[in-house]
Amino acid sequence: MENTEKVMVGQATPEQIEAWKRKYNKIYTAKVDGHIGYFRKPDRKELSYVMRLKNDELAMTEMILKQCHIGGSTVFLEDTEYMLGSSDLINKLVTAKKAEVGEL
Numbered sequence: 001m002e003n004t005e006k007v008m009v010g011q012a013t014p015e016q017i018e019a020w021k022r023k024y025n026k027i028y029t030a031k032v033d034g035h036i037g038y039f040r041k042p043d044r045k046e047l048s049y050v051m052r053l054k055n056d057e058l059a060m061t062e063m064i065l066k067q068c069h070i071g072g073s074t075v076f077l078e079d080t081e082y083m084l085g086s087s088d089l090i091n092k093l094v095t096a097k098k099a100e101v102g103e104l
Contacts, residue, residue, distance in 0.1 A: 006034075008031065008034055008035060008036040008073075009034055009035045009036070009073045009075070010035055010036050010037060010038075010071070010072030010073030010074070010075075011036050011072070012036075012038060012071055012072060016071065017038075020038060020040070020070055020071070024040040024041070024070065026040070026041065027039065027040055027070065028040070028041075028089060028092050028093060029072075030076055030085075030086035030089045032075075032076075032082050032085045032086060033082075035072075035073035035075045035076070035082065036072050036073060037065075037069060037071075037072040037073050037074075037075075037076040037077075037086070038069070038070050038071040038072045039065070039068040039069055039070060039089060039093060040068050040070050040093075041068065041093050041094075041095075042064060042067055042068050042093060042094065046064075046067045046068070047094065049063070050063050050064055050067070050094075058080075058083075058084075060090075061083060061084070061087055061090055062077075062083060064090055064093060064094065065077055065083060065086070065089075065090075068093055
């Protein structure tokens with residue numbers, strides 16, 4: 001039986017994906033036009049730096065993707081269209097827990 005699954009540019013091996021999961025807990029992917037990139041969540045220091053760029057959304061997106069890219073296609077770091085096309089990924093990478101706030 002022939003394997004008809006198409007390999008994407010930058011596609012990691014299952015072993016590499018498992019190694020990233022062990023190291024970063026969760027990994028996230030972005031897929032555009034046959035390219036795949038792998039990303040981790042930013043740490044506190046990286047978030048602090050990126051938050052200084054909040055008035056420049058493109059610079060903020062670019063910096064998060066560059067800091068959090070762990071493998072796969074580098075097109076997400078080099079091509080503005082791919083970078084913007086993966087902007088939904090930013091919402092997955094930069095999240096916060098919702099606190100229940102009250103007054104005593």
